[in-house]
Amino acid sequence: MLQVAVSKQLDSFNLHVSFDLPTPGVVALFGPSGCGKSTTVNIIAGLTQPDAGRVMLDDGVLLDTQRHINIAAERRRIGYVFQDARLFPHLKVTANLQYGEKRAAGRRYVSFDDVVDLLELESLLQRRTHQLSGGERQRVAIGRALLSQPQLLLLDEPLASLDQERSEEVLPYLETLRDQLAIPMVYVSHQFDEVLRLATHIVLMQSGTVAAQGSIGEISLDRRLRSLIAADAVGAVIDGMVLGDDAASGMTRVRVGSGELQVPASGLKPGTAMRIQLLARDIIVSTRLPEHLSVRNNLEGTITAIADDEAHSDLVSIDIGGTEIMARVTKAATRELKLVPGLPAWALVKSVSLRPISALYPDG
């Protein structure tokens, strides 16, 4: 468990952050630029001193201003991947990787060869750092941090300086770290897509404070998230369970709530957790059991809430058996169908519009 509760007076606002992360897990600090995300990770790393607060990792106290405990950054065993990589320009890639390894304290859980394999660094080892592309630099930076055998990995917008294509070169490696090494991570980002793929928990930050925190599923339904992401990105994120391939359609059957979805994917082991994003704009609400439609997926449930969305639309929340999803409908439709909380409803989703984000923890 990572427990953070710190405050610091900054130029423009008061930073006051507190959150817990069950370990292993990946917590995303998500919020607009300048909301205090980087300061928060710097405090966790020990590079910035807060005015007051505590940082605890598992049973170890890293910082406690009341008890005058403040472990030096170099002895916290926390790896840090910076936005600008910060590779040492006077050292080759190999020496950069070994820098942290030589100074590692405590249990060694990953070897040089493991890291080279995991991040596919073999062909880069003899290069100088200025001969690397942006994506390669970040991979080396991640490897260097890992080899210091950290108990926690901090990543401060590691993909922000890369374009979409280069980000795609790095993201899968981060997923591998999460799933294979089960190393706890704090991931700072203002890209919701990255957060969706990597995080298990989200801390929403706004001008120095925590606006909301919880699991991805919970936060995806939170209205405070909506002001931070595009309207089209609003929608429930559900960690469903793979039931198996559907022989007739060639798609994968995934259990969500008490219903079932057919997701465009195949070859996944039954029992695997699969994260699916059900965008509110892609869901059709019906008050009767629909027939004669091409839609493959309909989920039966009960309307739990209707919230104002934009000028002409509402967001309808539907409980589909312990799990909630959201649909965006026009205000006119809300009136004509007489949608009210408590009403039984069916949510229709086209399979082709489903976004399987990733298979999570395939081994766990």
Place this chain on the structure above:
Amino acid sequence: MWLSPSESEALTLSLSVATRSVVVSLPLAILFAWILTRRQFPGRTLLDAVVHLPLVLPPVAVGYALLVLFGTRGLIGAWLERALGVELIFNRNGAALATAVMSFPLMVRAIRISLENIDRGLEDAARTLGAGRFDRFATVTLPLMLPGVLAGAITAFSAALGEFGAVITFVSNIPGETRTLPLALYSALQVPDGESAAARLALLSVVLGLGGLLVAEWFARRVRRMLGR
């Protein structure tokens, strides 16, 4: 050999004095550059001014100050002689001290510029990788300021070869002990028909200076390539 015995004597003496001066002052210059760049304390501006003083003082005044401080009855000189048996006056070590003081500000300046250009983020990265204060300095900061250290050392070496006023005031003009190239050149001009000797010494100074500059450039290029700039 193209050089007369007295010329080669002046040349080797100059090189020896300049080398001693650089070797002794380099660690101190790094320390002062670091303090002046990285530390905030009352009196920093004053210390900065004191370090730069030799640049603006007449060299003779510096030589005189050294005489007062490091002379046999000077505050530091007397102590050095009693405690360590070191005598600086009228010998090549004294000449090295005089040139070191004169070239110190040049050295500090060059090192300081390179230190200011170092991305502090790299030191933070080293911290998170487990490197303590001295470890960070030795493995990240120092290698990255190497271009400045080299530039400072070479500039100071060249300046040390040419230092005249402070040397002649502090340690006088003794053949074989303190008569470096510029002093030999000056002496040659003091005797009748010493003009051709002076011209040869001046030419020697030109060759030496040019060689120094070329070596400096070659070093700078190598280091830049190493750092990928």
